[in-house]
Amino acid sequence: MSDYNFAYLDEQTKRMIRRAILKGLAIPGYQVPFASREMPMPYGWGTGGVQVSAAVLTPDDTFKVIDQGADDTTNAVSIRRFFEKTAGVAVTEATAEASVIQTRHRIPEEVLRADQILVYQVPIPEPLRFLEPSEVETRKMHSLEEYGLMHVKLYEDISQHGAIATSYAYPVKVEGRYVMDPSPIPKFDNPKLEMAAIQLFGAGREQRIYAVPPYAKVVSLDFEDFPFEASKADHACDLCGAEDSYLDELIVDDAGGRLFMCSDTDYCSTRRKAGHVGAQGVPLGEDAA
Amino acid sequence: MQTDALTGGFADAPIDAAHAFRRIMQVMAQPGRIETVTGGTPPAPLSQAGGIVLLTLCDPETPVFLAPSRDTKAVRDWITFHTGAPFCGPEEASFAVGTWEELNGLPFPIGTAEYPDRSTTLIVECDRLSQDGATLRGPGIKDTATLSLPERAAFQANAKLFPLGLDHIFTAGDQVAALPRTTKVS
Known part of the structure; x- marks a missing residue:
């Protein structure tokens, strides 16, 4: 352990955040004001999500952090290390092994279970703000x-x-009452907002916490003649061949060569380990990465 | 102040509170679910779970209302020493502790249209908790759940106030369950 209090924040701050989380769960989609603290990272890097994670983590947890689906970006790595150091929790990149998952702008492809908690980093919690x-x-x-x-x-x-x-950040109505910003997840992820896991949203700079309890009704706003459509790039993953996952488009050379790959890196690598190979992929272990 | 008040708090506050909160959050997110909490031993007549909920959630920022059956000197001293929470009447309460007969009908704040979160959370002390009795539907519940509620009509009326209303944490021995304002009771 380190010389920090467990999970960095002091106990009174955690109690204040915990009370806000309970109110958020009791009033799904309503943004509960909370006294957000300065965190040792800049606003926009997930200070809200970090504070919510600090309030829910226990030493028994296994923690996973994703940034746009990836476990290995700077933001994800630094937040994961932050809680490894200050809370002493186990960390993982495997979605199925994690008990608490902090996410920036994606919902993992793998279906989450009732014993898991998904914590979102939210930049602008107010869907009506713009x-x-x-x-x-x-x-x-x-x-x-x-x-x-x-x-x-x-x-x-x-x-x-x-x-x-x-x-992205496609507005939803929760339990027929509050219109909520699901954070800037692609609208492809919106149907997954109705899930078995507890979803908590933290906006540090804007000082708001909100929540969606398991199985709560989350409806993407639309019109009868223009129904909501969860869209993605019309392509399969070039590395693992998945046709059901959200894709990132990469420019891979100066000649305009492109590659589509799963934004969820754990999902992609799990599939590749299982032997799936996409159009431009090579079996795992043979490439330089 | 008796020295009894100094004991019975969390032995390792950050860790014990984290475990206790996690259980409390799970029961609030999944009405009908029953969990056990450990780590604190409040003086009688406060239940162990009731005391732990107070240790986990209360501090000088949260006025607490004690119903007559829980309003003893030992309980007051214990809450004051371990949480620093001030005591108040029902109108100002963030949290209220007592049996359902005592708490039902008191003028607790139910929030305002613009701030529905400014409402009281009732810690309802029960003799027992079990997954039978009233049928629950709503957020956090896949199809239906059942929970031994002290009655139904008051909770049905409370749910009609949504998004305003009271949230309830039921405690018996070391067990906790919860009923947020969103749950439809039948």
Whole structure:
């Protein structure tokens, strides 16, 4: 262990965050204000998610962090090391082995279980913020369930682009009451928001915590004649051949060569270990990586 | 203050509180689920689970209301020493502790339209908890769940207030269960 209190934060701060988490679970989709602390990382790097993780972690947990699906990016590695050092928790890159998963902008491809907790890093928790800059007004709109403006925005998408062009941070309605920003996950992930695991959302700079309990109804906003569609690149993963996973597009050379690969690195490598090979892939172990 | 008040807190506060909170969060996220909590031993008549919920969630920022059956000097001293939470009437309470007969109908805050979170969480001390009795539906429950509730009508009325309303944590011995305002009771 280190010289930090368990999981870095002091106990009174954790109690305050824990109370906010319970309120969030009791009022799904409602953004509970909390007194966000300065964390030893800049805003935008997951200070909200880190504070929520610090409040829920126990020494028995196995912790996984993903950034856009990847376990090996700077952000994910530093947060994982942070809790390895300050909470002494075991860490993993395997989705199935993790009990707490902190995520930036993705939901893992593998279906999560009831004993797992998914913690989201949220930049702007207020789904109405870009439509109405005043917090006083957006709070009033939530209290009156006045979400017409959001439908106008989606309608304007259709009138300009012929389809709902919003492709990430796609607004959802939770339990038929609160419109919620699911954080900037691709809309491909929206159907997965109805899951067996507990989902907690932390926005550090904006000082809000919200939650979606297991099996809560989460509906992506749409229109009868323009129903919601969970879209992804029309391609299979070039490394593992998966056709059901969300893909990143990579430019791999100066000649415009492209490669599509799973954004969920654990999902991709698990499939490759199982022997799946995509169009540009080589069996695992033979490539330089 | 009696010296009894100084004992019975968490032996290792950060770790014990983390384990206890995790259980409390799981029962709040999954109404009908029953978990056991350990690590604290409050003075009677406060149940072990009731005391641990207070140790886990209360501090000088959370006024606590004690119903008459739990409002003894020993309990007050213990809560004061271990949490520093001030005591108050039902109107200002963040948390309230007592039996259902005592707590039901008191004027607890249920939140406001703009801040529905500003409501009281009731810690309802029960003789026993079991997964039979009232049928529960709602967020956190796959199809239905059952829980031994002290009654149904009050919880049905509470759910109608959503998004306002009270949240309940039931405690008996070392067991906890919960009923947030979203759960439909039948």
